[in-house]
Amino acid sequence: MQAKLIALDWGTSSLRAYKLGAGGEVLEQRSLPLGVMQLPQAPHPVNGHPGSDGFELAFEQACGDWLNSHHDVPVIACGMVGSAQGWREAPYCETPTDATRLASTLQRVRSKRGIDVHIVPGVIQRSPLPNVMRGEETQVLGVLHALPPQAQAELLIGLPGSHSKWVQVVNGRIAHFDTFMTGEVFAVLSQHSILGRTQQPGSGFDGQAFDRGVQVALSVHGESGVLSTLFSARSLGLTGELSGAAQVDYLSGLLIGHELAALAHVQRQRRGDAQLPALVLVGNAELCSRYRRALGACGFTQVSLAEQATEQGLWQLAMAAGLITCPLPR
Amino acid sequence: MQAKLIALDWGTSSLRAYKLGAGGEVLEQRSLPLGVMQLPQAPHPVNGHPGSDGFELAFEQACGDWLNSHHDVPVIACGMVGSAQGWREAPYCETPTDATRLASTLQRVRSKRGIDVHIVPGVIQRSPLPNVMRGEETQVLGVLHALPPQAQAELLIGLPGSHSKWVQVVNGRIAHFDTFMTGEVFAVLSQHSILGRTQQPGSGFDGQAFDRGVQVALSVHGESGVLSTLFSARSLGLTGELSGAAQVDYLSGLLIGHELAALAHVQRQRRGDAQLPALVLVGNAELCSRYRRALGACGFTQVSLAEQATEQGLWQLAMAAGLITCPLPR
Numbered sequence: 334m335q336a337k338l339i340a341l342d343w344g345t346s347s348l349r350a351y352k353l354g355a356g357g358e359v360l361e362q363r364s365l366p367l368g369v370m371q372l373p374q375a376p377h378p379v380n381g382h383p384g385s386d387g388f389e390l391a392f393e394q395a396c397g398d399w400l401n402s403h404h405d406v407p408v409i410a411c412g413m414v415g416s417a418q419g420w421r422e423a424p425y426c427e428t429p430t431d432a433t434r435l436a437s438t439l440q441r442v443r444s445k446r447g448i449d450v451h452i453v454p455g456v457i458q459r460s461p462l463p464n465v466m467r468g469e470e471t472q473v474l475g476v477l478h479a480l481p482p483q484a485q486a487e488l489l490i491g492l493p494g495s496h497s498k499w500v501q502v503v504n505g506r507i508a509h510f511d512t513f514m515t516g517e518v519f520a521v522l523s524q525h526s527i528l529g530r531t532q533q534p535g536s537g538f539d540g541q542a543f544d545r546g547v548q549v550a551l552s553v554h555g556e557s558g559v560l561s562t563l564f565s566a567r568s569l570g571l572t573g574e575l576s577g578a579a580q581v582d583y584l585s586g587l588l589i590g591h592e593l594a595a596l597a598h599v600q601r602q603r604r605g606d607a608q609l610p611a612l613v614l615v616g617n618a619e620l621c622s623r624y625r626r627a628l629g630a631c632g633f634t635q636v637s638l639a640e641q642a643t644e645q646g647l648w649q650l651a652m653a654a655g656l657i658t659c660p661l662p663r
Numbered sequence: 664m665q666a667k668l669i670a671l672d673w674g675t676s677s678l679r680a681y682k683l684g685a686g687g688e689v690l691e692q693r694s695l696p697l698g699v700m701q702l703p704q705a706p707h708p709v710n711g712h713p714g715s716d717g718f719e720l721a722f723e724q725a726c727g728d729w730l731n732s733h734h735d736v737p738v739i740a741c742g743m744v745g746s747a748q749g750w751r752e753a754p755y756c757e758t759p760t761d762a763t764r765l766a767s768t769l770q771r772v773r774s775k776r777g778i779d780v781h782i783v784p785g786v787i788q789r790s791p792l793p794n795v796m797r798g799e800e801t802q803v804l805g806v807l808h809a810l811p812p813q814a815q816a817e818l819l820i821g822l823p824g825s826h827s828k829w830v831q832v833v834n835g836r837i838a839h840f841d842t843f844m845t846g847e848v849f850a851v852l853s854q855h856s857i858l859g860r861t862q863q864p865g866s867g868f869d870g871q872a873f874d875r876g877v878q879v880a881l882s883v884h885g886e887s888g889v890l891s892t893l894f895s896a897r898s899l900g901l902t903g904e905l906s907g908a909a910q911v912d913y914l915s916g917l918l919i920g921h922e923l924a925a926l927a928h929v930q931r932q933r934r935g936d937a938q939l940p941a942l943v944l945v946g947n948a949e950l951c952s953r954y955r956r957a958l959g960a961c962g963f964t965q966v967s968l969a970e971q972a973t974e975q976g977l978w979q980l981a982m983a984a985g986l987i988t989c990p991l992p993r
Contacts, residue, residue, distance in 0.1 A: 462884050462895040463902050496894065511887060512894040517856050518848075525851045526844075554792050556932070557841060558925035559889060560918065564826065564842040565792040572793050588890065595888035602886070 425457035436653035475646030533577035546586025670977035755787035766983035805976030863907035876916025
């Protein structure tokens with residue numbers, strides 16, 4: 334089937350490539366460990382010429398064969414590839430923003446094979462504590478496209494990860510967002526702090542330990558803040574009340590619980606309403622399932638999951654930028 | 664001058680030894696990098712016999728020559744030397760507790776040279792999130808001894824460190840305490856997270872950056888919790904609003920600010936009173952100076968510093984245990 338767009342989700346550690354058909358459907362996809370912080374180093378011919386630039390080499394590995402078969406198919410990319418350490422810096426768009434605005438500020442880099450790669454800018458919120466994202470804005474657009482207009486009037490979109498983003502959508506635009514470093518804090522504490530020493534990573538997810546951590550964060554003890562409750566992952570181990578095998582998911586629940594308790598608090602303050610907004614989660618399925626479990630405990634009752642958000646977001650941006658024409662009605 | 668007591672402050676990474684005179688005054692002191700997690704490994708004669716036990720070897724290095732000169736001087740030790748990984752486990756005393764109770768449960772280990780080492784137990788608080796300490800209880804006793812009885816009626820004693828302890832004293836007894844892992848979280852984030860990558864450790868303390876971090880924690884933005892405000896150490900760098908050189912002390916102020924904001928909140932809740940208690944700080948002078956600065960911003964108006972708390976606490980415990988007799992009035 335004819336390819337209409339090559340879409341790249343190019344982050345810090347990985348590069349995902351999608352070949353999309355006439356209706357935006359995925360014809361073929363690949364995932365390579367060639368993020369902007371781990372580009373190929375060994376020289377290799379690119380389009381018949383000697384090549385040593387890491388971005389060119391990774392680009393060839395990701396989709397060189399597709400471009401050989403489809404010479405004039407447009408290419409779009411989002412993520413850290415547009416950062417100051419990326420292939421070409423795509424300066425941030427300011428909030429509030431939407432697909433039209435983002436699509437009008439794509440940056441182009443001409444690859445050695447003569448094909449332009451269109452790079453999606455990240456988004457910046459210039460609040461007293463500024464917030465930035467790269468890649469998540471594209472996922473948000475993919476989520477929004479799949480929703481009816483009335484659902485886009487007011488919505489919270491959660492993108493859990495090393496740096497979780499919570500994006501407030503108002504009338505189809507990215508109005509505001511918050512960042513929580515929950516995933517990275519979990520990783521560094523487990524790998525490098527005293528809490529990791531007694532953790533015994535087990536065979537599977539321990540839901541009971543996870544829920545216990547969430548409940549501690551939501552309890553009166555959680556009012557001491559995460560810097561204090563963290564120590565319970567050790568002290569409950571010392572008193573024999575928490576096994577080494579349970580400590581990993583207890584810590585995960587504790588951190589996610591603190592994140593979501595703060596999120597619920599801030600949402601209620603901002604909205605001046607005890608009612609929490611409807612929410613869509615996007616990302617790694619296992620992580621989204623943890624967040625969904627904890628969100629219920631925190632009072633978020635309307636939670637759904639979105640899939641294929643990145644490739645659909647890139648498709649929408651390519652259309653808005655005129656790189657591809659509107660597909661036929663399906 | 665005649666030695667009356669050898670007092671050891673034996674923690675995870677270091678071993679401090681004090682030779683104390685008839686009034687508890689320090690005649691001589693040493694600090695060795697021989698904590699219970701880094702004991703000597705090379706065999707060496709102990710009291711004329713081959714020795715390979717790490718505790719025996721460290722003990723000899725710390726005070727073997729003192730014991731050669733003063734055969735019958737008693738020895739007392741506090742800290743991780745009494746943990747399950749220590750020389751001899753000294754089971755925790757439960758809160759509430761005081762010098763009399765702690766002194767009545769010293770554990771003895773007979774060293775190869777025939778001298779008993781008396782080990783101070785740690786303290787445990789069996790609350791739903793238990794709390795434990797080893798070594799800090801001795802410092803608290805040293806602080807209390809230097810105060811008039813009326814000041815011991817109600818007092819908060821802060822021991823900043825990797826795991827900061829905040830000990831509530833009521834009528835001269837350790838009634839309650841909290842732990843915050845602030846120091847260790849600062850260390851692992853600076854050494855192993857993305858926040859460390861842009862930090863440029865400078866030549867000295869940047870008070871302005873530190874105060875800025877404290878103010879963020881205390882501001883409305885701090886309500887999102889530390890997992891969220893942490894990201895500002897990166898995003899303010901990206902927007903050019905925080906230099907790499909300022910990021911270290913900004914992060915320090917941010918974390919200490921979150922710790923103290925939570926402490927003030929919990930203190931007010933527990934006391935049912937907006938007034939915060941008088942407070943004494945003990946520990947590393949540079950760290951205590953940071954905490955003192957931030958405590959003022961958090962509404963703690965009566966803050967003083969204590970010195971020589973460990974050696975004076977060990978002296979008090981040795982007296983309470985009858986290892987030494989009351990000194991002559993000075």
